[in-house]
Amino acid sequence: MTRPAGPANQPAAADDARTALHRLRAEVAKAVVGQDAVVTGLVIALLCRGHILLEGVPGVAKTLLVRTFAAALDLDAKRLQFTPDLMPGDVTGSLVFDPRTAAFTFREGPVFTNLLLADEANRTPPKTQSALLEVMEERQVSVEGTPRPLPQPFIVVATQNPVEYEGTYPLPEAQLDRFLLKLTVPLPTRDEELGVLRAHHAGFDPRDLAAAGVRRVATAADLAVGREAVGRVGVAEPVLGYIVDLCRATRVSPSLELGASPRGATALLLTAKAWAWLAGRDYVTPDDVKAVARAALRHRVRLRPEAELEGVTTDAVLDAVLGTVPTPR
Missing domain, CATH: 3.40.50.300 (P-loop containing nucleotide triphosphate hydrolases)
Known part of the structure; x- marks a missing residue:
């Protein structure tokens, strides 16, 4: 990449x-x-x-x-x-x-x-x-x-x-x-x-x-210094597309009746930038996005009642989404 x-x-x-x-x-x-x-x-x-x-x-x-x-x-x-x-x-x-x-x-x-x-x-x-x-x-x-x-x-x-x-x-x-x-x-x-x-x-x-x-x-x-530095972290266009694709995939998941909103995509972007900066980098990788995806999205999606009855969890659905959406290289 x-x-x-x-x-x-x-x-x-x-x-x-x-x-x-x-x-x-x-x-x-x-x-x-x-x-x-x-x-x-x-x-x-x-x-x-x-x-x-x-x-x-x-x-x-x-x-x-x-x-x-x-x-x-x-x-x-x-x-x-x-x-x-x-x-x-x-x-x-x-x-x-x-x-x-x-x-x-x-x-x-x-x-x-x-x-x-x-x-x-x-x-x-x-x-x-x-x-x-x-x-x-x-x-x-x-x-x-x-x-x-x-x-x-x-x-x-x-x-x-x-x-x-x-x-x-x-x-x-x-x-x-x-x-x-x-x-x-x-x-x-x-x-x-x-x-x-x-x-x-x-x-x-x-x-x-x-x-x-x-x-x-x-x-x-x-x-305050860290916040300014996070704002300078770069994000390549393919990574931006990856974030959007992950959120859009939650909206069509058969296990979910409510997917992540555009605010969820923004949260995923911001937290991935902060994760990358804490890791010592000035750019975001797909792995940074994956690292924060569950925490950023698990409360923004809602399971279908039948999925809940089957014991499906939101984290399991997000893991499936992360496993199916192509990762940019």
């Missing part, structure tokens, strides 16, 4: 930023065992200014993962537990009357942060989900006609429990499509789980990350 035109050498600042971001995996591993793929996904989301949907059973350290990641990047993080009685103002903030001044003042909601952990986002009603969706899209809160921009960087990390649906409000496709990536948080292997037990036996406290040795290894400035 012909290498596209691009910068001959990445600036030294971009190399330093990439090195700093690579250190995140080792730093997060001091508190969270065996989640390198999720950490990489979080880095990609920040580089692409996108949001993440995390799916995993309770007890796999999703909250600890986000807190540790934020601490290693020196970013502010807040957690919001979504419940059926949560109101939009509880997310965005609201005007509060101050009797001392006889005036209304704005009290910021938890969205005024860098990393918002929206825990069990599908447990809140559609009205509150819509408020979160607006914040994700606009990156600002408007109250009484006054826009209030959110801190930068800002991403939402929403979680879902894949095995418990009682009392939930499934996220609509329009909202799912606005998450850049959907990452699965797997159960640890036996050796990893032994490591977790040994750490707790030795006195590890998940509420005290400093005592666990977690320190800042990268900053928002590194992310």
Whole structure:
């Protein structure tokens, strides 16, 4: 495959930023065992200014993962537990009357942060989900006609429990499509789980990350430099065509009733560029596209009911698509 035109050498600042971001995996591993793929996904989301949907059973350290990641990047993080009685103002903030001044003042909601952990986002009603969706899209809160921009960087990390649906409000496709990536948080292997037990036996406290040795290894400035470098990553025309062909193939798959939208193709392009840059290249290869395809597309497609009954999974369908669409050379 012909290498596209691009910068001959990445600036030294971009190399330093990439090195700093690579250190995140080792730093997060001091508190969270065996989640390198999720950490990489979080880095990609920040580089692409996108949001993440995390799916995993309770007890796999999703909250600890986000807190540790934020601490290693020196970013502010807040957690919001979504419940059926949560109101939009509880997310965005609201005007509060101050009797001392006889005036209304704005009290910021938890969205005024860098990393918002929206825990069990599908447990809140559609009205509150819509408020979160607006914040994700606009990156600002408007109250009484006054826009209030959110801190930068800002991403939402929403979680879902894949095995418990009682009392939930499934996220609509329009909202799912606005998450850049959907990452699965797997159960640890036996050796990893032994490591977790040994750490707790030795006195590890998940509420005290400093005592666990977690320190800042990268900053928002590194992310800003990395974001600019990702924007300069070249993509050859055959690779652009490959991304389009993959998304179009999901729309005609017999196992799917909903395929990936053009927004999905854009997400696949952006995340492939970030993956390529983190790998030390200034151009995207088809393998970069394949590496991020499942995470970028699995929440944008919907299985047919008969396929679900047969035990087909979205990842299996995407694997079939990746295996049948011709790879450019």
